[in-house]
Amino acid sequence: MQLIDGNQTAKDIKAEIKQQVEGIIARGGKQPHLAAILVGHDGGSESYVAYKIKDCEAVGFKSSLIRFEDDVTETELLAKIEELNNDDDVDGFIVQLPLPRHIPENNILEAINYKKDVDGFHPVNVGRMVIGLPAFVSATPYGIVELIKRYGIETSGKNCVVVGRSQIVGRPMSVLMSQKEMNATVTVAHSRTKNLKEVCANADILICALGSPEFIKANMVKEGAVVIDVGTTRVPSQETKSGFRLKGDVLFDEVAPKCSYITPVPGGVGPMTRVSLLQNTLLAATKEIYS
Numbered sequence: 001m002q003l004i005d006g007n008q009t010a011k012d013i014k015a016e017i018k019q020q021v022e023g024i025i026a027r028g029g030k031q032p033h034l035a036a037i038l039v040g041h042d043g044g045s046e047s048y049v050a051y052k053i054k055d056c057e058a059v060g061f062k063s064s065l066i067r068f069e070d071d072v073t074e075t076e077l078l079a080k081i082e083e084l085n086n087d088d089d090v091d092g093f094i095v096q097l098p099l100p101r102h103i104p105e106n107n108i109l110e111a112i113n114y115k116k117d118v119d120g121f122h123p124v125n126v127g128r129m130v131i132g133l134p135a136f137v138s139a140t141p142y143g144i145v146e147l148i149k150r151y152g153i154e155t156s157g158k159n160c161v162v163v164g165r166s167q168i169v170g171r172p173m174s175v176l177m178s179q180k181e182m183n184a185t186v187t188v189a190h191s192r193t194k195n196l197k198e199v200c201a202n203a204d205i206l207i208c209a210l211g212s213p214e215f216i217k218a219n220m221v222k223e224g225a226v227v228i229d230v231g232t233t234r235v236p237s238q239e240t241k242s243g244f245r246l247k248g249d250v251l252f253d254e255v256a257p258k259c260s261y262i263t264p265v266p267g268g269v270g271p272m273t274r275v276s277l278l279q280n281t282l283l284a285a286t287k288e289i290y291s
C-alpha cells in the first residue's frame with residue numbers, strides 16, 4: 001500500500017508556480033492577482049478563504065479579500081462582481097460558497113466573467129470542460145487528476161466508481177475520468193444507487209465524495225484498488241486546539257491495507273484543492289485558456 005502524499009505534491013506544485021511567477025516578474029510582466037468575495041462569518045468559509053490568501057502570498061500572487069455582511073443584497077453583490085469583471089488588474093476571482101439563503105447562488109456564479117472564473121463553476125466553463133475544450137476546471141477534480149498523473153497511476157480501461165454527484169466534485173470528476181486523457185470506464189454512484197457495496201467493490205479506482213464520515217468500509221473495496229478520499233467532515237474533538245478534526249469518507253485504518261494507493265485525510269486531496277486554485281489563477285494571468 002502506498003500513501004498518496006497530497007501535502008508533498010502540493011508543495012512541489014507551489015514551488016513550480018512560484019518559479020513561474022518569478023519568471024513573469026523578471027520579464028517585466030504583471031503579478032498574478034486573485035480576488036475573493038466572502039459573505040458573512042461562517043467558520044469553514046473564513047478558514048478556507050484565509051488559506052487561499054495565504055497560498056497566494058506563498059507563490060508571489062497578489063490577493064484581495066472583499067467582505068460583505070450576511071445581509072448583503074443580491075444587487076450589491078452583482079455590482080461588486082461587475083466591478084471585478086472590469087478590473088484589468090484582477091486576473092481571476094471567486095465568490096466563496098455557501099451564500100446566505102436569500103441570495104440565488106446561480107445568479108451570482110453566472111454573473112462572473114467566465115474568463116475570470118478560476119473556480120470553474122460558470123456554466124461556460126462546465127460546458128467547455130464536458131466537451132473537452134480548454135476551460136477552468138473546478139479545484140478538487142483538477143487536483144485529483146493531478147495526483148493520479150503525478151503518481152503514475154494507470155487509469156486507461158480501469159473501472160472507476162465515483163461516489164457522489166455534486167456539481168463541484170462528483171459530477172466533473174466523473175466526466176474527467178471518462179475523457180480521452182484518462183480513459184476510465186466510469187460509474188457514478190449516489191444516494192439512490194442500489195447495491196452500493198457491490199458497485200464500489202467492483203472499482204479499480206474508487207473516488208469517494210459523498211461527505212459521510214467513514215462510510216466506505218473494507219468490504220466495499222476491492223483488493224489492490226486505488227482509493228481517493230474527498231471527504232472532509234469536521235467532527236468534534238477534544239484532542240485538537242480548534243475543537244474539531246477532519247474525517248474522510250473512508251474508514252482509513254480498515255480500508256488502507258487492501259489498497260494499492262490511498263489518500264489520507266487530512267493531507268491527501270485537501271492540499272491539492274488549494275493548489276489547483278493557484279494553478280487556475282496562473283492560467284488566467286498567463287491567458288493560457290482564454291485570450
Ligand code: GUN
Binds near residue numbers: 094097
Ligand atoms: N465552498 C466549498 N468549496 C468551495 C470552492 O471550491 N470554491 C468556492 N468559491 N466556495 C467553496
